[in-house]
Amino acid sequence: xxxxxxKGNEAVAEAAIRAGCKYxxxxxxxxxxxxxxxxxxxLPKIGGCFLQAESEVAAINMIYGAAGCGVxxxxxxxxxxxxxxQEGITYMCGAExxxxxxxxxxxxxxxxxxxPAQGDYFQATRGGGNGDYRHLVYAPAxxxxxxxxxxxAFDVADLYRNPVMVVADGMIGQMMEAxxxxxxxxxxLPEKTWATTGTKGERKPNVINSLYIxxxxxxxHNERLAAKYKAMEENETRWxxxxxxxxxxxxxxxxxxxxxxxxxxxxxxxxxxxxxLFRPITLWPYPSKQLKAAASQESVKAVVDFELSMGQxxxxxxxxxxxxxPVTFVGKAGGVVPTxxxxxxxxxxxxxx
Amino acid sequence: MAIVYQKSKxxxxxxxxxxxxxxxxxxxxxxxxxxEELDLLGTTIGVAPVGCSVFAYNYFNCDMHEAAxxxxxxxxxxxxxxxxxxxxxxxxxxxGDLAAIGxxxxxxxxxxxxKFTTIFxxxxxYGMTGGQMAPTTMVGQKATTAPLGRDKDHxxxxxxxxxxISTLEGAAYVxxxxxxxxxxxxxxxxxxxxxxxxxxxxxxxxxxxxxACCPTNWGKTPAxxxxxxxxxxxxxxxxxxxxxxxxxxx
Numbered sequence: 001x002x003x004x005x006x007k008g009n010e011a012v013a014e015a016a017i018r019a020g021c022k023y024x025x026x027x028x029x030x031x032x033x034x035x036x037x038x039x040x041x042x043l044p045k046i047g048g049c050f051l052q053a054e055s056e057v058a059a060i061n062m063i064y065g066a067a068g069c070g071v072x073x074x075x076x077x078x079x080x081x082x083x084x085x086q087e088g089i090t091y092m093c094g095a096e097x098x099x100x101x102x103x104x105x106x107x108x109x110x111x112x113x114x115x116p117a118q119g120d121y122f123q124a125t126r127g128g129g130n131g132d133y134r135h136l137v138y139a140p141a142x143x144x145x146x147x148x149x150x151x152x153a154f155d156v157a158d159l160y161r162n163p164v165m166v167v168a169d170g171m172i173g174q175m176m177e178a179x180x181x182x183x184x185x186x187x188x189l190p191e192k193t194w195a196t197t198g199t200k201g202e203r204k205p206n207v208i209n210s211l212y213i214x215x216x217x218x219x220x221h222n223e224r225l226a227a228k229y230k231a232m233e234e235n236e237t238r239w240x241x242x243x244x245x246x247x248x249x250x251x252x253x254x255x256x257x258x259x260x261x262x263x264x265x266x267x268x269x270x271x272x273x274x275x276x277l278f279r280p281i282t283l284w285p286y287p288s289k290q291l292k293a294a295a296s297q298e299s300v301k302a303v304v305d306f307e308l309s310m311g312q313x314x315x316x317x318x319x320x321x322x323x324x325x326p327v328t329f330v331g332k333a334g335g336v337v338p339t340x341x342x343x344x345x346x347x348x349x350x351x352x353x
Numbered sequence: 354m355a356i357v358y359q360k361s362k363x364x365x366x367x368x369x370x371x372x373x374x375x376x377x378x379x380x381x382x383x384x385x386x387x388x389e390e391l392d393l394l395g396t397t398i399g400v401a402p403v404g405c406s407v408f409a410y411n412y413f414n415c416d417m418h419e420a421a422x423x424x425x426x427x428x429x430x431x432x433x434x435x436x437x438x439x440x441x442x443x444x445x446x447x448x449g450d451l452a453a454i455g456x457x458x459x460x461x462x463x464x465x466x467x468k469f470t471t472i473f474x475x476x477x478x479y480g481m482t483g484g485q486m487a488p489t490t491m492v493g494q495k496a497t498t499a500p501l502g503r504d505k506d507h508x509x510x511x512x513x514x515x516x517x518i519s520t521l522e523g524a525a526y527v528x529x530x531x532x533x534x535x536x537x538x539x540x541x542x543x544x545x546x547x548x549x550x551x552x553x554x555x556x557x558x559x560x561x562x563x564x565a566c567c568p569t570n571w572g573k574t575p576a577x578x579x580x581x582x583x584x585x586x587x588x589x590x591x592x593x594x595x596x597x598x599x600x601x602x603x
Contacts, residue, residue, distance in 0.1 A: 023435050049434045053427065054461035061424035061458070065431030068418050069398070073435070091421050196416035196432070198440055201395040205365075207410045209419040 003178040008143045008168070009034035011179060012076065012102055013042070015150035018181065021072040021100070022048030025062035027055055027081060030114040031170035032104035035076040056081040060088025060101075067097035067163075068208035070195025072154050076102035078170065079120050080111060083128060089163060090129025093225070094210025096194075098157035100150065101165045104173035105308075107335035115335025116170035118255060121312035124167050125284040132222055134229040136164045136236055137283040139254040143177040145281075148184060155187040156236060160228055161194075167283065169308055171256040171337070238281035239290050246299040247276030249347040250325075252291065252317050253306040254280050256337065261306055263340035268347055274299075275347055283313070288320035295325045302350035306343055307331040326350070361385040363394055367411045374568035374575025377405060377474065379532045380541070381412055384445070384472060387546045388415065393553070397441040398432050400425040402455075404447035405480035405567075413445075420444075423455025426462035429469045441553060442469035448489040449479045452512050459518070466523025466557040470548045473514060476565040477586060484570035488512045491585050495572075511589065515562045519595035525557030527596040531564040531587065533579045544594075556598055564590055 006014070013035045016024070024039040036052065043050040053059035059075050066073040077085060082103045092099060105120045107113035124137045136156060140146040146168060153164040196206050212218035240258075243265055244250060251261045258279040268275045278294050280287050295303050303325045305314040311329045318327055330346035332338050363385025371377045388394050394415050401409035403422035410417035420428040425444035433442040451459050451473050459471065478496060479485040486496035486503055489511045493502040503511075519527040526548055530541035541563060548559035564586050566578040573581055 023431070025431060051430070051434065054457050058424070058427040058430075058458050058461065061421060061427035062431035064420070064424075065400075065418060065428035066435045068428075069432055069435050071435045073431075087421055088424075095419075196398045196418060197436070198396040198398065198416055199394070205414060205416050207417045207419065209410060209417075211407065211419055213408075 001180040001182060003180050005176055006143055006147070006179050007034060007174070007176045008146055009104065009173040010038045011143050011147045012150050012166070012173070013038035015147040016074045016100065017042060017046065019072065019151040019154040021074050021154060022046060023066050023071055023073040024050050024075065025053050025059040025066070025073070026075050026077065027053050027059050029078045029081045031106060031173050032076050032078045032102065034173070035102065056084035057087065060085040063099045064088055064092055064095070064097060067092065067099040068095070068196050070192040070197060074100040074102065076104065078104045078106045079108050082120060082123065086128035089135070090127065090131055090133055091210050092163045093133035093135060094131065095208050096161040097163065097208065098161055099163045100153045100157055101163055102150070103165060103167045105167060105169050107333060113335040114170065116256060116308060116337065117333055117335055118169050118257070118308040119312065119333055120167065121283065121307070121309060124165055125286070125316070133225065134232070134284060135162055136232060138164065138166045139281060139283050140166065140168055140172060141255050141258045141279065143172065143175070144179040146172055147179050147181065151184045155184070155189065158189045159187050160232060162228065169256045233285040236282060237285045237287050239287035240279040240281060241294060242277040242279070243274070244276035244278060244294045246297065247274045248299055248301050249273060249275040249351060250295050250300050250303045251275060251277045251306055251347070252280070252303060252313070253277065254283065254313070257306045257308055257331070260338065260340055260343055264343035264347065267340055267344040273347065273351070273353065286316045286320065288316070291317065291320040292322065292324065295321050300325055302347070303327045304347050304350050305329050306346070308337065309333045361389050363389040363414050364412055365414045369412060370408055371405070372569040374566055374578055375405070376476070376532050376565040379538065380472065380474060380563050380565065381409065383538070383542045383545050384443070385413060387542065387549055388441070391546070391549055393441045393549065396439055397443070398436065400429045400432070400442070400444040402444070402446040402450035404450045406445055406447060406474065407481065409445050423450050423453070424458055425450065426455065426458040426467070426471065430462055430465070430467050433467060433469050441549065443472060444469065445472045446474070447480070448475045448477065448487045452488040452514050459514070460521070463518045463521045463524045463558045463560065466525070468552055468555055468557065470552045470559045470561070472545065473560065473562040474565045475514070475562055475590065476567040477511070478567050478570045480567050480570055491589065513590060515560065515595045518560050523558050524560060524596050525598045526551050526559040528594045529562040529564065529590060529592050531582065531592055533564070533566070533582050551599065
């Protein structure tokens with residue numbers, strides 16, 4: 001396949017269409033506007049529907065309605081808008097509805113800024129909505145990955161009957177890169193016999209619902225969901241390791257910081273320091289075992305967590321390491337992106353150089 | 354023996370959970386009968402609200418969604434737009450759901466002229482949570498969160514949703530009915546039927562507001578509740594047709 005130059009947000013939108021998504025409901029917010037703009041033009045051409053909702057709250061509930069009818073559907077937003085979607089996300093997890101939700105993260109808290117950030121890690125991985133629920137969170141680091149994982153997300157959502165979130169810092173949404181459109185491996189997917197398509201008088205009514213008023217039934221429902229989440233942990237965890245073998249410093253970073261880290265590793269190499277990168281691709285489920293294995297090598301003196309936040313993923317890093325190595329933090333929140341030299345300096349400080 | 358009356362095929366066999374004297378059951382019956390008479394049950398998807406009629410998905414004998422509080426019009430919007438042509442969609446919502454937390458969703462669905470039908474139950478109180486003040490609670494009417502009665506200076510006057518919705522171009526049919534006696538009940542059924550027919554003709558958004566009794570939370574007997582509705586609600590919430598793109602208004 002030939003390489004094509006694509007802007008991140010437009011690649012995300014095109015990837016959804018290529019994955020068979022014909023429906024999108026959203027609300028404008030920077031820095032993700034090219035996603036709804038692209039789809040507002042292209043979805044009607046393929047017999048689909050784009051609708052700009054009155055709010056993110058309405059948009060996510062439209063996703064709920066569409067997903068309940070068994071069609072592939074997506075919404076996208078950025079940080080403050082994703083906060084508003086949390087109600088719908090917990091309802092969709094409760095009602096077991098597959099859909100794809102994209103968050104092009106910007107600086108917070110509150111209205112924050114429109115520049116790239118990763119301050120929504122807790123919200124994405126811990127659940128900003130109520131109740132015991134989980135959903136996959138893919139964190140692409142390149143536009144190629146954004147295109148790939150958005151396509152994959154639809155299959156995974158259908159497989160588990162669960163929403164899937166794709167989070168990227170605004171940098172990924174806004175920049176352009178050469179990508180190739182490649183077919184993602186297809187999963188074997190169950191038929192959506194639960195969808196509301198009208199009974200036609202041929203079956204009992206299907207009901208899309210997250211209400212279990214009998215506490216025993218609600219407890220059972222939670223057990224069943226937990227088993228499903230466990231299966232996701234076992235089968236869907238993804239990560240990448242770069243230069244980790246026998247490294248002295250192990251960086252942990254995802255999204256744009258992982259790319260800056262690769263440059264920092266080269267700077268450190270010039271000074272005779274071998275550094276490696278552990279990059280979670282799924283933020284949930286978190287690749288804890290794999291991270292601990294990489295960090296437990298005898299060569300590793302320090303683990304440096306690098307985020308575009310004031311330190312959120314670092315909690316998962318510490319949980320994964322179970323105290324086996326010291327963990328230090330480097331990062332900035334609010335839309336400022338550290339340089340490779342700053343990141344390299346943090347690594348040197350961590351090992352006393 | 355001839356069958357002179359039987360339960361609509363539009364209702365399941367589930368036992369209704371509503372209190373004695375509550376009018377939800379009557380309105381459920383009317384909607385179910387209309388869907389059956391129009392032969393729409395097999396191609397209908399309904400949306401239940403949060404509130405007393407939260408379990409409506411157990412009672413209507415068609416595909417159903419249970420929506421988050423107030424969001425039924427957003428859910429219904431998507432259902433109608435992604436479903437096969439000819440699918441009938443309705444929301445069934447109470448006053449807390451539609452006129453408080455879901456005001457934005459209902460107004461914008463009407464503005465867009467979404468081709469579904471909303472059945473709006475206005476009983477001037479929050480029922481399911483135990484009698485708190487609703488946006489439709491009458492001035493002076495007592496509620497658990499307005500123990501001295503709704504104070505106009507503090508909370509303003511009740512919201513008239515049919516009047517608001519009727520100002521929107523996208524609304525094709527807007528009417529306020531009641532089910533306090535047989536004559537009004539028959540009118541209510543005709544209105545519900547017309548709303549569904551106009552939906553299927555693609556005329557636009559259709560909205561039927563039904564004034565309803567809540568004896569439990571009004572602290573009245575079912576009979577006294579009907580009198581209270583006639584004396585207090587109907588004068589403030591006048592019955593009638595507020596919008597009909599096909600014909601006469603009022």
